Structure formats: structure tokens, C-alpha cells
Amino acid sequence: MHIANLDIEPSSEWVTATPAAADILPFYITEIGHFYALNQYSTEREGNDSHMLLYTLSGEGVMEADGSRLTLQRGYAVVVDCMKHHLYRTKSEKWDFIWLHIKGAGVSGIAEAVNYKGVSAVRIQDRAAFEAELEQLLHDAKRPDLKTLSGISLGIHKLFDIILQSELSDDSNRNIKLHIPEIEQTIRFIHENYAEPIGIEDMVERVHLSKFYFIRIFKQYTGATPYNYLVNHRINQSKVLLRTTDLSISEIALKTGFADTSSFIAQFKRQTNRKPTAYRKDFL
Secondary structure (H helix, E strand, O other): OEEEEOOEOOOOEEEEOOOOOHHHOOOEEEEEEEEEEEOOOEEEEOOOOOEEEEEEEEEEEEEEEOOEEEEEOOOEEEEEEOOOOEEEEEEEEEEEEEEEEEEOOOHHHHHHHHOOOOOOOEEOOOHHHHHHHHHHHHHHOOOOOHHHHHHHHHHHHHHHHHHHHHHHHOHHHHHHHHOHHHHHHHHHHHHHHOOOOOOHHHHHHHHOOOHHHHHHHHHHHHOOOHHHHHHHHHHHHHHHHHHHOOOOHHHHHHHOOOOOHHHHHHHHHHHHOOOHHHHHHOOO
């Protein structure tokens, strides 16, 4: 579904692209535009196999996505999965914004990282760099050569990086900043004790914070819950042992803190989509 009322000024830009070598790049643009939207502009969409990044240059828009209603003000960016229903429209008399539809192997993962708290409008810290990158992408999207496509992929990655950095430094994350020492202490505790039968209770008792509050700020800071961070670290250590020793699978499970061999194999396969024995064979 795609319903649009394109109430935009004639000076607006809209570029469509079908890059021939796009499938070898982590990010590429299928459409990009700079719209000078008037007060009747609106778009409602779902079922589009792409992600959209939208950034407001002036005026205000409003978006409904993921069960939230967002005000898109000057200097704010939002990333949405266009397979899911969303609607956005002009809120002020005029709304000046740049938008781009992005596809590629790396998009879903990095979009999930950006929206780790759900779809939200992010206040961009370095507006000058962000806007310059957007303008460059708008220019480069008109060129189909491979060198330019590679630069576009890198430019999109820069945009996502600025968004993530802005989220982590925003005033709304002051609680994370306040508790970075406790989070770093927990990370060190995991690295030093992953081989032992430790759990979330062992971590919480060392930082003297409520369990659910700590889990929330730890995930916002690292991208993973304390438990998932612990499991990921154990899996990473097991990979080293699989590649550099002739220890049995059960011995490696024990040395990396798993309760038993079956749980180790299950977690390893869940993380890597392969069994430990298959992983080891690749390095023999």
C-alpha cells in the first residue's frame, strides 16, 4: 500500500535509482528526495521492501509508526522499516525535509541498532556533517558508476553512525552517562569470570541498582542485555579454543562457562548458525 498527496513545491527534487552492482554493497539508495512540502502533503505506506531515513531541515512534520506518534522538528532524523505501516505528513505551514529509501545487506541490522528503543525521532548532534552528507548523497545518487556507489554506501554508514552517536549523547540518555562506571564494571566482571556459573544476580549485586533498571541501561549502552552480552562473550572465547586447541567440545563448553555440552552447542548454533564441530573443521 502506498497513498500519497504530493503537495510539494516545484523546486523539490526526487531521484530514483536502480544501481546495477548494488547487491555487492552493504547499503544502496533506491530513491532519494528533497521535498519542500506544503500543508496538505502526506504519505501513508506499508509493504515496501526498504528502510527510509527522513531528516527535517525546517518546519515540522508528524509521523505515526510502530505505535508511536512522533513530531519531526528541525534537526531531527527518523528511520522506519517501510514493510510496516507508517504515515507522515506536514504539521506546520511548510515542511522542508530530505528522505532516502535504503536497501542492502547491512540495513536491517543497523536500523535495529538505531531503533533499539523503538522508532523515535533522534536529535542530531552534528547537524552540519549530517546535512552535508545528505546533500552529497542527493548529488551522487544521479551517477551509476561503481566508484560512486561505493561512496554512497560509505555515506549511508556515516549517517547511521551520526544517528547512533547522537542517541548515545542525547540528554535523554543522561542516566546511561551517570551509570557508565557501573556498566563498565559489569563488562570487566563478565570478561574476568565468564568461565564461572555467573548470572544477572551476580552482576546486579555489584552495582547496587535495581535489576530491571540496570538491564535497560546496560542494553542501551552495549546493544545487548547483560545475559546476552555474557553468552556472546562465552561464544567468542569458545571460537578461539575451537580454532587453537584440540580440546573436546565438552571440555570447551566447561571452560567457557556453559552448564553442559548440549546448551553450548545450542547457543553456538543460535549465534553462528553452525555447530561447533563444523566451525572447527573450517580451521583445520
